[in-house]
Amino acid sequence: MPILQAPMAGACPPALAAAVAGAGGMGAAGVVLDAPEKISTWVREFRSRSEGPFQLNMWIPDPVDDDPAKIAAAQGFLRGFGEPGPEQPPGPSFEEQCEAMLEARPRVISSIMGLFSPAYVDRLHEAGIAWFACATTLAEAQAAQAAGADAIVAQGLEAGGHRGVFEPDAAESTSVGLLALLPHIVDGVDLPVVATGGIADGRGVAAALTLGASAVQVGTALLRSPETGIAETWAASLEGLAPEDTVTTRAYSGRLGRAAPTAYVRSWDAPDAPTPAPYPHQRRLVGQWRKGTPAPAAEVAVDRGNHWAGQAAARAAAEPAADVVTRMWSQAQTLLPSR
Template sequence: MSLHPALARAHGFCERYGLTRPILLAPMAGACPPALSVAVARAGGLGACGALLMSPSAILAWAEAVRPAGPFQLNLWIPDPAPARDPAREAELRAFLARFGPAVPPEAGDGRPPDFAAQTRALLDAAPPIVSSVMGLYPPAFVAELKARGIAWWANVSTVAEALAAEAAGADAVVAQGAEAGGHRGCFDAAQAERGMVGTLALVPAIVDAVRIPVVATGGIAEARGAAAALLLGASAVQIGTGFLRCPEAGIAPAWAAALGRARPEDTRVSRAFSGRAGRSLATAYVEAATAPDAPPPAPYPVQRGLTQGLRDEAVRAGDLDRMQAWAGQAAGFARAAPAGEVVGDLWEGMRGLLR
């Protein structure tokens, strides 16, 4: 009996990238320990690392820890322009944040992510099968270097226009991120993130029809029905983030993991309350207060991230969900507290059963 066309497409994608199951771990910065990727890769899926906050040496160490298990992707944010600083506004924010956590020193907003050029050199040295981008496109010279080394480039996109730009720039695949996704939205223009909130169900087929390269679906997918639907819409694989966060290998705070299992779609919010970039999290007490009409507006990324660092660290130490950076997609309630390999296997069996 011949394969369903959606399964045949997924099978071709898997053959291209050395997978046995078209299930990819999302590259979540700060929530992709090697153990999680190892478990996903050993189950036939694709491991992933969101390397935004990692030094070059940490990137190389992560890759060496995961490589024996199977294929993986390394992901970097494309840097934003330098943020505009407003000392008076930051002082107001520091006073507001002190209501929820420790006093915020004036220099808290001065920090910056690791050097992007050094990180890209580390990606080349790590020689992963796949390098992916989010928040924009890699410079042409770096794309040329990837292609010269036989490394595939996947671009995370949130609109059809971004997908077309990625294809024109040489991307080998696009990861279509619907607005249901947890964590940061991968919008090229940070200022437009809340205006272009296109859901996965509408975004994936529109991008499939617009580009000639494979499309990976992500955002609000955490169980077999959503994954099978994504393949029916034309995707070649699915990428899952929140759906893996309750796995023991993810190692997130127990209060966060438990809350994900209880969450309904309406229990999440998109805000800039943690980093200054739009991101979807659980609607905790801090998020609700930070998005109230009388709250001071957040500082731009990464200033806001620095200002909230003490709050976020204290919340984890105290196990206090109401102050945690508890990223969550709208399908969080489907996330299972089970080993990641079991989650991959059950997802795939469920997808195949639905698509027979």
């Protein structure tokens, strides 16, 4: 079936990917937070469960903004939630992560927030691995095509989690819905296009394919599946969440993403709140406070996990992942002309 699991970092255990692949789709892992050893372990476990296809996804690093004033302002605001835990160790090396992905030999390696280097793209193709590049505008999609991408993942503003905009400071102003974005990209590139953002049932799948997509990618629709295993508080925040009630925020990582409107997220919109620190400093700081000591008198606590939520969150069902994607494809086939 033309349904891909979204590579949701922190919410894509091998059991979820194997369930989607076993149903006839493609599994995935977002590995931006993972050391090479963890990437290898994930791949081994997936392959012990499934012979199906999977993709590994990596962020392209942003230029680092080490502005001490921005970092200090975010630290000061976080102190209102309690005391931080110990400093977080440096994250894994991007280059080492890329080597680990290449060694794993998945069907697809995908990128978000930019493009792989020409040398790495050549190595992917030499190994028979396809490169799927996330794009939020036609200009990004065309740049990816020129750089050697094999497919474009067109991400509409409805998508949960991080926005794939290449330029981090432009994320708030680069917000195109999938209904407008998808045909624009389909008509503007000579590559297969995968549609993602707000697709949670067969109608969404059928609409995307009708608009020219070759496949769809779904993430939030699978978050409540038991194989995903997200925290109960996160799962509860999705139930009945209206599209207009999801919010975009930099409060978790410093990069813009769509989430449920938790009290912690809303606190960063207060008049006296600073702008979150740039990525990856905000992510590092939030990690410290999650391991710290909450303030006894604080009305709001730091969310223990990132409550990412796309605009179709209310349609996420607490059902096995295989049942979710199989039903989506079955519904879509009743709406599509004979293929």
